[in-house]
Amino acid sequence: MLVAAACDAWRAQAAERLNGSFAFAVWDEVRRELTLARDGLGTRALYYVEHGPHVFFATTLQSLLSLPDVSREIDDLVLAQYLTIENQDTQRTLYRHIKRVPPGGTVTVRGYEMRVARYWTLDHIADVRLPRDADYVEAARALFDRAVACRLPPGGTVATTVSGGFDSAGVTATVARLLGDRRFPAFHRAPGGTHPYDALDETPLVEAIAALYPNIDLTIIRDDCGGVPTIDAERDAVEFAVPRMVSVNALWFQLVVDRVAAAGVDLLLGGGCGNITLSWEGRPSIAADVRAGRLAGAWQAARNSAAAQRRPLGRVLAAQLVRPFVPRAVLRARQRWQLGGRLPWADYSVVSEQFLHSLAYDRHAREHEHDLPFDESTRTSVRQQRLRALQGQVVHDLAGGGRRRGGVPGLDPYADRRLVEFTLGTPNDQFWRDGQDRWLARRVLADRLPAELLAETRRGLQCPEWYEVLMPRRDEMAEAIDRIERSPLAARVVDVARMRRLLDTWPTDAESARGSKQLYAHALSRGIAMGGFLRQYERNNG
Numbered sequence: 001m002l003v004a005a006a007c008d009a010w011r012a013q014a015a016e017r018l019n020g021s022f023a024f025a026v027w028d029e030v031r032r033e034l035t036l037a038r039d040g041l042g043t044r045a046l047y048y049v050e051h052g053p054h055v056f057f058a059t060t061l062q063s064l065l066s067l068p069d070v071s072r073e074i075d076d077l078v079l080a081q082y083l084t085i086e087n088q089d090t091q092r093t094l095y096r097h098i099k100r101v102p103p104g105g106t107v108t109v110r111g112y113e114m115r116v117a118r119y120w121t122l123d124h125i126a127d128v129r130l131p132r133d134a135d136y137v138e139a140a141r142a143l144f145d146r147a148v149a150c151r152l153p154p155g156g157t158v159a160t161t162v163s164g165g166f167d168s169a170g171v172t173a174t175v176a177r178l179l180g181d182r183r184f185p186a187f188h189r190a191p192g193g194t195h196p197y198d199a200l201d202e203t204p205l206v207e208a209i210a211a212l213y214p215n216i217d218l219t220i221i222r223d224d225c226g227g228v229p230t231i232d233a234e235r236d237a238v239e240f241a242v243p244r245m246v247s248v249n250a251l252w253f254q255l256v257v258d259r260v261a262a263a264g265v266d267l268l269l270g271g272g273c274g275n276i277t278l279s280w281e282g283r284p285s286i287a288a289d290v291r292a293g294r295l296a297g298a299w300q301a302a303r304n305s306a307a308a309q310r311r312p313l314g315r316v317l318a319a320q321l322v323r324p325f326v327p328r329a330v331l332r333a334r335q336r337w338q339l340g341g342r343l344p345w346a347d348y349s350v351v352s353e354q355f356l357h358s359l360a361y362d363r364h365a366r367e368h369e370h371d372l373p374f375d376e377s378t379r380t381s382v383r384q385q386r387l388r389a390l391q392g393q394v395v396h397d398l399a400g401g402g403r404r405r406g407g408v409p410g411l412d413p414y415a416d417r418r419l420v421e422f423t424l425g426t427p428n429d430q431f432w433r434d435g436q437d438r439w440l441a442r443r444v445l446a447d448r449l450p451a452e453l454l455a456e457t458r459r460g461l462q463c464p465e466w467y468e469v470l471m472p473r474r475d476e477m478a479e480a481i482d483r484i485e486r487s488p489l490a491a492r493v494v495d496v497a498r499m500r501r502l503l504d505t506w507p508t509d510a511e512s513a514r515g516s517k518q519l520y521a522h523a524l525s526r527g528i529a530m531g532g533f534l535r536q537y538e539r540n541n542g
Contacts, residue, residue, distance in 0.1 A: 011035070015106060016119040019417050020150075023059055023101070034109040040120040040417045041273075042090065042103025045396045049098050055109050060400030061241040064098055071097045072541050079493055080361055082243055083351035083530060086370045087394045091116070094242050094397075103391040120417070122384055128425035136430050137443045140422060144278060144444065147416035148174040148269070156266035159408075161256060162186045162209065162218075164202025164453060164460055166441045167274025169209055171413055173448040175269060176213035185217045185263050186210070187256050192223040193468045196514045199461035208450040221255050225469045228254050230476050231525075233532020234483075242397045243533040248470055248521040252463035260408050273414035276386050277423040279441035282432025283382060286320040304435025331372055344373050348518055350502075350527035352495045383424050390420060466521040467510040477528060478503055484531030489538045494527045 006014040007026040014026070015037035023044035026035050036057055038046050048057040051069050058064045065072060075096040081087050082094075091100050101107050104120030130136055148171060152158055162172040172186050188206045203220060210218040228251050236244040244250075260268055275281070284305040289298035302320065306313040323331075335344055343362065346353045356362070365371040369380060380388075413419070426440065433439045442454050463469065470477075481499050484490045502524050507513035513520065 012037075012106065012108060013119075015039070021411065021415070025057060032110060036101045036107040036109075038101045038103055038105060040104040041390050041415050041420065042100070042393055042396060043412075043415055045393075045399055046101040047093065047098050048101065048107060050114065053112065055114070061093070061095070061098065061397065062400050065095070065241055071095070072537075073097060074537065076355075077359055077361075077364065079530070079534075080351065080356060080359055082245055082394070083349050083494070083526065084345040084356075084361075084365075084370070084373070085349070086365075086368070087392060088368060088370070088388060090391055090393050100393060103393070122381075122387055125383070125387075125421050125424050127427075128422055129427070133430070133443075136426060136440060140278060140419075140426075140440060140444045141447070143416070143419045143422055144170070144413065145174060145178075147413035147419050149178055150416075151267075151269060151411045151413055152178060153267050157184065157264070158267045158269060159185045159187065159260055159263060159265040160269045161260075161271075162188050162206055164200065164205030164456065165271075165274075166279040166438065166445060166449075166454075167271030167414065169205070169271075169449055169453060170274065170278070170441070170445045171269050171271045172216065173209055173213065173445070174413075176216055177448060179215060181215060183215045183217055185219060185265065187219050187221065187259055189253060189256050189462075190220050190222045191464050192221075192225065192252075193465035194510070195464040195467070196511045197461055197464045199464050200456070200458040202460040205450065205453045205456065208452060212448075212450065219259060221259060223255050224465065225251050225255070226472070230473050231529070233480065233529045234536040236529070237533040237536035240398050241400065242394075243530045244398060245394075245526045245529050247525045248466045249462045251469060252466075257407065265408055268408045268410040270410055270412050271414055272412050273390055273420075274412075274441075276389050277414045277420055278444060279438050280386065280423065280431050281437040282428055282430075282439065284316075284320055284432060284435075286317070287324055290321060301435075307435055328366075328372065331375070335372060344371075346495065346498075348373065349523050350495045350499050352493055355493050382428075386424060390415070463521070465510075466517055467507070467513045470521065474503060474506060477524070480528045480532060483535055484528070487531070487535040487538050490531040490534035493534060494531045496531075499524060499527050 003014070003018065003022055003024050006018055007024065010017055011026065011028055012033070012035045018039070021039050021043040023038045023046035027033075028035070034055065036046055036048060038044060045059055046057065047059070047061060047064055048055055049064055049070050056064055056067060056070060064070050073096045074094060075092065078092060078094045081089070090102050093100055102116065102118060105116065105118045108115045108117070130139065152175070158175065160168065160172040160175055162168045175184060188203065190203045191201060206218065206220070210216045231244070231246055231250060233244070284301050286298045286301045286305065289295070289301060302313060302316050305320070306316045339347055343353050343356055345351055345356065345361070362371065430440045431438065436442070446454060481496060481503070484494065485496045502519060506520070507516060
């Protein structure tokens with residue numbers, strides 16, 4: 001009703017006046033004009049297809065793909081982006097002829113004319129400058145409380161996921177404060193088996209939160225995943241219409257998904273966007289201080305950073321003062337030498353190098369600053385990088401399949417546009433101060449979270465017992481790779497030979513595997529997911 005009223009009042013300009021998660025279409029009978037619009041972060045999907053004089057639109061890919069006039073042709077470049085973990089294009093989808101309405105954008109159709117516009121971009125986010133440090137805390141706290149409050153259902157039940165990190169812990173504590181005596185469930189996933197990692201077990205921190213708020217019904221899930229079915233990539237292809245590029249972490253969290261569904265709640269609140277907004281870690285100011293001639297400040301910042309990160313001072317200075325000024329061509333040459341001439345994207349994934357060469361992917365990657373994967377050497381501002389991460393669309397493409405499976409709807413208070421604008425506009429020195437990262441969140445959440453949680457600098461590890469989870473599933477993975485090899489399309493995109501080598505050289509125990517999680521638990525699983533999707537696609541469209 002609210003969106004309808006906004007459209008009646010402001011027509012095509014309604015989207016920019018709304019806050020929250022939305023996607024809508026409005027028809028102007030007088031102007032004979034159709035407007036499609038999405039919220040600023042694009043948390044609700046909306047797709048469209050141009051077909052001659054017609055425009056088809058829907059909130060799920062499945063709906064459009066069910067139409068006989070909509071082509072199912074796949075875009076090879078997007079396939080490569082899935083595997084290389086690029087996924088920067090917010091309008092291009094896996095299907096060549098299906099486009100997304102951009103996040104914070106509109107698509108207007110009038111006759112044969114179509115116009116794509118953005119009403120919310122980086123240019124719409126103003127700098128935030130307040131007189132005192134305490135003013136930032138007060139403003140952020142009010143915005144966060146409001147973001148959580150307006151997402152609580154007026155009727156029905158709410159649940160949260162909770163860990164020992166700032167983000168989900170902050171949401172859970174805030175829900176507890178807002179609900180007063182009303183009880184609600186919170187779910188924590190803890191390690192379910194032995195592992196060799198010196199990772200933080202966050203369970204005591206979660207228990208400390210529950211001790212502060214008696215209205216939290218805490219469920220701690222410790223399980224070795226023995227009873228969780230292995231993810232079926234080919235079945236997922238049918239239900240989601242895109243590759244569900246999941247790793248072993250998805251198996252690990254499946255028990256949480258099942259428990260939440262069994263609890264019969266109406267809404268699940270999480271904190272996925274927190275580390276890009278309120279609890280963003282900030283950046284050391286060393287290079288900026290040097291450029292401004294503040295050498296004493298740069299030296300002190302370097303010493304503080306080295307102490308906070310437990311890294312040698314020389315390495316911090318090299319990373320902050322040398323590397324940012326090295327030409328990208330030199331960094332690329334060094335990368336090629338380190339990898340023995342192999343493409344960098346094939347180092348951390350099982351994408352076929354031949355497939356990447358056929359797309360001239362190295363040229364594309366240079367144009368989009370993906371030539372140095374996971375490297376912070378970029379011409380893009382930190383604020384732009386954060387907004388780009390917030391507006392990532394791959395996860396929202398999965399929403400249609402999630403609804404088909406009857407999943408509990410979820411919302412993230414950190415995706416509130418007012419909170420996003422404030423935290424992106426806030427200066428770096430509110431997030432990083434005297435070697436202390438996440439300084440803003442530590443102060444904002446000090447009125448609701450245990451002191452030991454806010455003082456913790458170690459990080460937890462999702463599914464640290466990954467070796468024990470995957471070991472019994474090796475035969476299933478081998479069978480999946482056999483099926484992938486029989487698919488010409490799948491075998492062209494993923495490196496089947498490398499996937500087999502990974503299985504053949506499987507570590508003998510968890511200790512010897514501790515440095516191999518990226519390859520075995522992530523890259524191999526993602527390759528099987530992509531291969532299974534392509535095999536199913538080929539069977540249905542061959």
